[in-house]
Amino acid sequence: MQETTKPFSPQRWLHLELQAIDSQVGRWQSRRFEIAALHPAEPHAAGALPLTLFRDERGDYRFNLSSGAPRLFVTGSIAPSSAGGGFVADGLTLSQTVAAAYMDGERQVLSCPIPEALQAWVEAFIGRHGELLEARRKGKQGRGRAQDQLGVDSAEPVSGGAVKAAGGQLMGDVGDTSHE
Known part of the structure; x- marks a missing residue:
């Protein structure tokens, strides 16, 4: 039995028509x-x-496709005025x-x-290689959360007058003048 489907290509070639808009x-x-x-x-x-x-950009593709208006981005630069001052596209x-x-x-x-044809092609790419879900680190839950936000390590016992200095050393109690 002969395979009738073409192998999936992760690349398409496109030609752009650009329009210059002058304003004053x-x-x-x-x-x-x-x-x-x-x-x-x-x-x-x-x-x-x-x-x-690219397989490592699948999460970005899914985000783009699931937006209200998926976009194709064209990278390039403006040619110097001596070369006509046009946009020179160099990537998609x-x-x-x-x-x-x-x-x-x-x-630029x-x-x-x-x-729509490119959207279907990207969907097929994601379907073939699977979804790439970015693992985001969850914030700390429950006890100690407010203390961690204030800079107190949860591993150190918290006493009424102890605060953590920027250098990571504990300062004495507020009423303690022995360090002067």
Whole structure:
């Protein structure tokens, strides 16, 4: 019996159509870019970018897909004015965390809604590799919680006048003047 399904590929190639929008605020001219259209492309076609899914970003993909408006993020930079001043896209991601890291590096990030076909592809990827649930550490419950927030170690006995100093040493009672 012959297998009729293609192997799952964690990569798709896309071609972006960008639109420059010029505006003027006071005497300052400004140009921003938007994604006008998104098309499937052949690998290594002129202007095509790969969208690659990574297993360790599955939690980010699920968060994005379950939001009210899932987004595709395009990373890039503005070319110098001598080169036409256009947006040069160099990467695609579905992870808001990755997109935010690019923005922290002072790179430009554009976004557009994810087409339904790509949403289905991402769902299949998550279904194939399983959900990645981030284990978040629970806060302390019950007794000692308020003391821990104030900086008193729960392992040390608490006496009425003892407070923990910033250096981690116990200071004497408030009325004790023997340390002077």
